[in-house]
Amino acid sequence: MRLTRRQVCFGAGGAIVGSALPASGSSPVVVDIRAFAFEPAEVTIRAGETVRWINHDFAPHTATDVEVNWDTEELEKGGQAVIRFDTPGTYPYFCAYHPHMKGVVTVTT
């Protein structure tokens, strides 16, 4: 099993990919990708908090903002990515490889 970890900071200025991001101070909300679905499909966090996507399927997946402002990039089985959301709003996303897979991240103040 190959584990990948990626951190992305998403704010008003768009997505910044890096590995030296300051911790948000709370554990990420976890979204499991299983059987071609995001579980849970909808999550709510506060600004500055993070979401962690973990792919459990054989098929590679992504979590990609519908406006393509942020993206986990490809997650193989066992792969995971963490994205921090700094700006309140509603962020619908999908899997770029399997577009019927959809989810929403809601960020509150």
Next chain:
Amino acid sequence: MKTITLAATLAVGFAAHTAQAADKMNDLEIAHTAYTAGQIDIRYAHLALAVSDNAEVRAFAETMIRDHTAVNVAAGDLITKLKVTPQDNDLSRTLVKGAADKRAELMSLSGKAFDCAYAQNELGYHQVVNQTVEGVFIPTVTVEPLKDLLSEALVTFKVHEGHAEQMVNGLKCG
């Protein structure tokens, strides 16, 4: 809808043949056939990428390469872990021969004719494979990790079948 009916009819007829060939297969033969079926679809997809200019068809083909490669990598890892060698068999040979004939047919086509033929074949192929995996392979295999792998792979293949059906409908092949 006509195209789906045709594909379904072909699939049912071929599935009966396939189910007959799959009768009394052992675990190593099933592993070989499952792997072979994935490789066949990857080859169809590479052909589609070489021939088709249709964005939907190309996206589907790329997904087939990505997903079937991932499943077969997992199958290879399991084979290595179990220290066994999959066995070639009549059903694998039937699939390979059928796929060679279908590729020859597809290579004689271009444009929308190719796209429709590829899409319809993908639908029919996934119907046959899924029926065989679900109805014959999974109930037959005795090694639990192989049963688990086939069950998980079936989830992927069923999504492909649905995707292929959408592609056939979207192409309006008539």
